[in-house]
Amino acid sequence: MRALYTASTGMAAQEMNVEIISNNIANMRTSGFKRQRAEFQDLLYESLRRVGASSSDTGTVLPTGVDIGSGVKLVATPRVMSQGSVAATEKPYDVAIRGEGFFQVNLPDGTTAYTRDGSFELDPNGQLVTADGYVVAPGITVPANALSVAISATGEVEATIQGQTATQNLGQLQLARFMNKSGLEAKGDNLFLETPASGAPLVDIPGAEGFGSVLQSYLEQSNVNAVTEISDLIAAQRAYEMNSKVVSSADQMLQASAAMMR
């Protein structure tokens, strides 16, 4: 009975859909988090009567055929890379990106990761690091005697030093963007890695053509919308239930067949 297996692909797909929705809801308050979406596609069709096959010797063809599908599969869980809302934090090293781009982070193993989470801190040496202590590339070191640090919309970092009227330039924040940002691999810890699907990073200063600008003392919130997620959850749950009804119907039909033989 094919219906049993078809319905089980439906149940498996909806189960994964619920897993994705629950991860989105769990990360509602994660700064820089981008929600994921489940994308489904139908599976192969078996042609029991092929459309267009000849139906007589005079060249008439079947206008429609019998095609039986075999279920559904989850093909992709792309991230919706839309802008999250920015919230004021009053912390000097919190930086939000408005528009396209990712901060670059040097991982301990020497590779570069990308993140939209700009909740940076200073390490004991005054270096700008992420909440996990990884260095933000290109490295920016704040001197110990700095009174305050200002980050401009184009990523220029300047410090006011005690006893000096002119500000001291500490460096320039840079952003990376990708041709296909949905193709980045999520590594966890709000970090993304480059993949063959994402393409190579293009690095430039904030505010350059195609790049977003940065905003000091603000953090980008997650772009999860509670209402959308809950309504998706309801739809997924109902679809799961309907698939389970198909399984029990197929079971009843099999039972009816089995009961015929006595």
Next chain:
Amino acid sequence: MENASLVGLSRQVALRRELDVISNNIANMNTTGFKADSMLFAEFLMPKARDDSFMRPDRPLSFVEDRATVSNFAGGEIQTTGDPTDVAIDGEGFFEVESDKGVRYTRNGSFKVDATGMLVTSEGFRVMTTNGPLQLAPNETGFTVDQDGQVATSEGTRGKLRVVRFANLAGVKKETSTTFSAAATPTEVTSATRLIQGAVEKSNVQGIAEMSRLVEVTRSYQDLSSLLERQDELRRTSIERLADVPA
């Protein structure tokens, strides 16, 4: 004698096929751009020996046969996603995409930009415009699609998405991954079809309708089972009675 059983069996086979179709529809309730299928049945007449010399001519037997699965091409609900490369078709028509096996058609407009800047479907098939496949430059931004399918970016207009229609939808064959193939040559859609950017077309499967069809199929199947059982009983009783030789 056997005929009633055979007619009943033909119906049971057909009902199983119908259940397969329903279960595929329900499995694809959340598949973007999916079109529901329904089954068409036909009466299959089995001619028997005919001769006018008989007093009462034999009547042909009537079996049931699954004739065709017909896709319902009615539009699904439009759901906004906010993704600029998602495009939904409001009205008739299909996007033209280029697969490794040739031109295919789809209503699933959740497109992506791949690593080389090509606009592709989630299967990686290239989306066709009037200027061929669309490739975006690395620093090109502001991707917009207007309601006629005209694509514009920061580099100006980049051509029009090819949205086509078929005079006869019965010749459009379902393939996997919500794509369709067709032997006929399509024509450009009329201005009645609108494109909506930042939205996708949901599956047009109607859960309630499928559920009631499911109940109908299950019940008919059970009824047939009991019919076949009665037939069996009838036969058994007749064998018992007729074979009972009075002593």
